[in-house]
Amino acid sequence: MENRKYELMDEVYKHSRNGMVTDIFQIRALRDIPEHGVKKGDLGGYVEGEHNLSQEGSCWIADKAEVCEQARVEEDAYVGGQAVVWDDAVIRGQAVVDGHSSVVFFAIVEDQAMVTDWSIVSDCAIVRGRATIGGNAGILSNSVAEDQVCVNGHAMVFGHAHLSGEATITEYAVIMDNAVIKDAAVVRGKAHVCSLAKVSGNAVIEDKACLTGRVEVSGNARIGGETYLQEDIKIYGTVPDPGKEKEKEREAVLTKRSGNMKR
Numbered sequence: 518m519e520n521r522k523y524e525l526m527d528e529v530y531k532h533s534r535n536g537m538v539t540d541i542f543q544i545r546a547l548r549d550i551p552e553h554g555v556k557k558g559d560l561g562g563y564v565e566g567e568h569n570l571s572q573e574g575s576c577w578i579a580d581k582a583e584v585c586e587q588a589r590v591e592e593d594a595y596v597g598g599q600a601v602v603w604d605d606a607v608i609r610g611q612a613v614v615d616g617h618s619s620v621v622f623f624a625i626v627e628d629q630a631m632v633t634d635w636s637i638v639s640d641c642a643i644v645r646g647r648a649t650i651g652g653n654a655g656i657l658s659n660s661v662a663e664d665q666v667c668v669n670g671h672a673m674v675f676g677h678a679h680l681s682g683e684a685t686i687t688e689y690a691v692i693m694d695n696a697v698i699k700d701a702a703v704v705r706g707k708a709h710v711c712s713l714a715k716v717s718g719n720a721v722i723e724d725k726a727c728l729t730g731r732v733e734v735s736g737n738a739r740i741g742g743e744t745y746l747q748e749d750i751k752i753y754g755t756v757p758d759p760g761k762e763k764e765k766e767r768e769a770v771l772t773k774r775s776g777n778m779k780r
C-alpha cells in the first residue's frame with residue numbers, strides 16, 4: 518500500500534486477558550498526521566496487527582492505548598491514554614476514546630462521540646453523535662447513547678435502553694430494559710428508570726425514585742424521594758415535591774407567627 522501511515526515496531530510486548538497472552542506491537546508513524554498532532558517517527562500505542570488500525574484516514578492510536586483481537590480503529594478516530602479496545606469493537610468517524618476507558622464486545626463508538634475516564638461501552642452498545650460517556654459510567658447490552666447525551670458518575674445504562682437529545686444521566690442512576698430518556702431530561706441520584714418507561718422534556722428523576730412499566734414523565738415534572746411509579750401512569754408538566762411543599766407550609770406558618778408577635 519502506497520503512503521502507508523504507520524509501521525509495527527519489531528519489539529514484542531505481551532497483552533494478557535482472561536488468562537490468555539497475545540503478542541502486541543507498538544506503532545510508529547511513517548508520515549505526519551496533523552489532525553492528531555502526530556509527526557513522522559512518533560511512537561504510538563499498541564496493536565495486535567495492522568487489521569486493528571486502518572492505514573487510511575487520520576485515525577491513530579496513541580500513548581499506552583491497546584487495540585487487540587478483531588477490534589478496529591478507522592477513518593479519523595483517536596484512541597489514547599490507557600484505553601483498551603478489544604474483541605470486535607469499532608471506533609470510527611471522529612470519535613475519541615481515551616483515559617482508562619474500555620470499548621469491548623462488538624460495541625461501536627462513532628461520529629464525534631467521546632468515551633473517557635474509567636467508563637465502559639460493551640456488549641453491542643452504540644455511542645454516536647456528540648454523546649459523551651465519562652466517569653465510571655457504563656453503556657452496555659445493545660443500548661444506544663446519541664446526539665448530545667452526557668452519561669457520567671457511576672451511572673449504568675443497559676438492556677436496550679435509548680438515550681437521545683441532551684439528556685443527562687449521572688451519579689448512581691440506572692437506565693435499563695428498553696427505557697427511553699430524551700430531550701433535556703435528567704436522571705440522577707440513585708433513581709431507576711426501567712422496563713419501557715419514558716422520560717422527556719425537561720423532566721428530572723432523582724433521589725431514589727423508580728419508574729417502571731409504561732410510565733411516561735415529561736414537561737417540567739420532577740420526581741424524587743422514594744417515589745415508585747409503574748404501569749401506564751403519565752405525568753406531564755410540573756409535579757410538586759411533597760417534601761418541598763411541606764417546607765413551604767412550615768415557612769408560611771413561621772411567617773404568620775412572626776407577624777402575630779409583632780402585633
